[in-house]
Amino acid sequence: MNTATKPSLKERQFALRESAILDAVDALLSSKGFDLTTMDEVAQAVGISKASLYKHFDSKELLAAATMTRLLDRTLDKVAELAQQETPLENLKAVVAWSVREHLAGRMPTLPSTRSSIHEFMLRHQPYVSKLEQLTEILGAWIITAQEAGQINPQLPGEVVLYTIYARPCDPVIDFLKMGGAFTDDEIVAAIVTTCFNGLQPN
Amino acid sequence: MNTATKPSLKERQFALRESAILDAVDALLSSKGFDLTTMDEVAQAVGISKASLYKHFDSKELLAAATMTRLLDRTLDKVAELAQQETPLENLKAVVAWSVREHLAGRMPTLPSTRSSIHEFMLRHQPYVSKLEQLTEILGAWIITAQEAGQINPQLPGEVVLYTIYARPCDPVIDFLKMGGAFTDDEIVAAIVTTCFNGLQPN
């Protein structure tokens, strides 16, 4: 029955197209967000018909969920790569710097802002939620260690620190600074990382 | 010809209804944002028909623009009230605290995030732009003074400081902390103000 053999050509082509779709959605969600992105645009960006797109993803919500879940995969990869190379504080800074850079590169689909209609859907999407919990566990441990070492203000509740870090890639300041045109991407990354972690320092 | 007399009853009723419309839009934009708010909802919230709504505002964009412009009026009022009572740094903190509180109270229509379809429209809406410039001038002066006094890091470009302050009321952290339910509004305000201004302090 051949159930465990390597993928056929057709399967590989299918997976490749799926990846191309998600790349396109990355860019569209990053620049326009969920509500303003249409399935027609996605299909056109990939160069397939809308009907074919729906063969891959049953709804716009599921398509966005797959994209957001893949972002968490990338983030978990990045976090694993960083782990224990430096101090927890340096790791946290590196994650924020990386995520701001991803945003600037147009690969950061909007994190679930409370105001997007996709928000509630994501909270019920198991693959996303479970990976988010994984990530939270790792970052949470780094935060606690950094607080014990006095590198992050121990008086700040862990949730405040965590959310402050999670919110950085969707900080409007990034777009404002980018739009102004007076700063390079490196300068923007530095500004966000500096103001963020200075704000979390002990007094 | 009677052009400079006091407003008639009808005119006052009209102005009153207009104000009620803007109040409703404040709440809707604050909770759902521009794209997810429908004119039907606005009309229903006010208790009038959609056609009547369009007698007051010619388009959804103009309605949002009026709401956002009124927000700037409120902000300018607040700023005038604060002016010179305290140091520039304390004034800036008070403005951020006030705006976070407005957000939590549901009176903070989303500032133009780059991803909203209303964003470009606002940049071409003269009343809004000119009031935003007024506000920027005042806050900019406070920032420079605070930097000269060494209360805000003088190495940070003024634009970074200004945008960081402007972005606070739409910081996703506010919604995250509110949603978690573990913090009072006062604690949320304090967390935002502290992490924001610690981040702007000299090293």
Place this chain on the structure above:
DNA sequence: GTCTATAATCGGATAGAC
């Protein structure tokens, strides 16, 4: 599984009576 064509719905805006 991919396409073209189309159904179904939603939301911004307006016509026309009062």
Place this chain on the structure above:
DNA sequence: GTCTATCCGATTATAGAC
């Protein structure tokens, strides 16, 4: 100026041929 009823374009989603 306010209402009811309606138009019309845009958008999600699907039918059906190949």
